[in-house]
Amino acid sequence: MTVGPHIGPLNLCVLGDFQVARDGALLDLPPSRKTRALLAYLAVTGKAHQRERLCEIFWDIPDDPRGALRWSLSKIRQVLGEDECALVADRNTVALKVATDYARLLPLLKGDLSLASTEELEAVAGSIRGDFLADLSLERCFEYEAWRAGVASEVEIAELGILRELVGRLAGEPRRALPLARRL
Template sequence: MTDAPHKGLLDLCVLGDFQVVRDGALLDLPPSRKTRALLAYLAVTGKAHQRERLCEIFWDIPDDPRGALRWSLSKIRQVLGEDEPALVADRNTVSLKLGTDYARLLPLVKADLSMASTEELEAVAGSIRGDFLADLSLERCFEYEAWRAGVASEVEIAELGMLRELIERLAGERRRR
């Protein structure tokens, strides 16, 4: 990873293996799975979290959880580069305001899919590259795993609904020809 600021649009991809992309190029991510999972968790939830709560979710008590959180946040800032201001961290809370491919899927989760355009459904369905955060399981972080599994189920249900809707539409178009 370089220390130079990154240029261009940053996109966090969580629908499959976790990736951070800037202008179509994959960025190097920190080697720590917990740091990558923390970055994904903050981006997907899109809200402020208490530092203490993040420490409970991601780090064991015998470790120095606050120190580990500070270290992880410094690594996340390096990944974000020029988008670093999107990470807001004060003494008590941490939040990240960046878009993800999951955020583009979210409006379709509970929507009437018959109202969405075929192009929109194809684009969102095409962005799903696999299971939600497929490469970021943390077996010993039970709360994180429960959250990840819940969102993965939601994504899978939404994907099946979109595919069903697309199949019905495309089958109907063939009949008209």
């Protein structure tokens, strides 16, 4: 099974089904969808979040959402392994700094695609394996779902723009342009 572009020792692939790879090898992920969704959310947003806010987004149960968050963070640390220091958590906040395929797409979301190289556009187009976090919907977590749907729309619009730009550039090279045109 192939993964998205290799960016450092640990790479989270969110442009399609969620995958985590270390040096190109896929890692086993926790069975909990919420834990995987939390990992993806922290990685894509790339900023510190209040623990209380994360509990509101992911745990609507009255039991012990802070305990559930602690459990999920312990499972995320297991996935991160030697990159465990990428997860920064204190009493109030949680942040995760890891590479994602989304981060490579981000500059192209609002930028002028004509300024990007063909190779860069092809690499980003190749990293899009499907809808954003296609396998991580959480129907009962409405705020998470709204965030996921919003980012998915941005990714889809960016992908269409990238594909159009590439098809135009590669018009004289039908073997390279045809697979991209089919994706459109």
